[in-house]
Amino acid sequence: xxxxxxxxxxxxxRYTDGGWLEDCSSLYRGSQTGSTCTISFTITSHxxxxxxxxxxxxxxxxxxxxxxx
Numbered sequence: 774x775x776x777x778x779x780x781x782x783x784x785x786x787r788y789t790d791g792g793w794l795e796d797c798s799s800l801y802r803g804s805q806t807g808s809t810c811t812i813s814f815t816i817t818s819h820x821x822x823x824x825x826x827x828x829x830x831x832x833x834x835x836x837x838x839x840x841x842x
Contacts, residue, residue, distance in 0.1 A: 774808040774825030774834070782828035786811035787821045797823075815840045 774783035785797040785805060793813050797803045797810035800819060803822050812819060824835040 774810075781807075783808040784826050785823055786826050786832075787823045789821070790818065815842070817842050 774785055785827055787797075787800075789795050796803040797812075800812055801816060802812055802814040804813070808825075810823070819840045820838060822835050822837050825833045827833070
């Protein structure tokens, strides 16, 4: 989650199955360092659409991730 001119201020977000907006760092075993989201242990509830969001709230690069356990 970064562009060439600014690598700060980005966050990885997603909507939960219940419709709540969630940051990467709020996920079970999730953390964000800089513009990188790491989930150290995945579970099926991590399935969803993830995207990068700028400080101004613009959404970029949505990715559909499916977790099979």
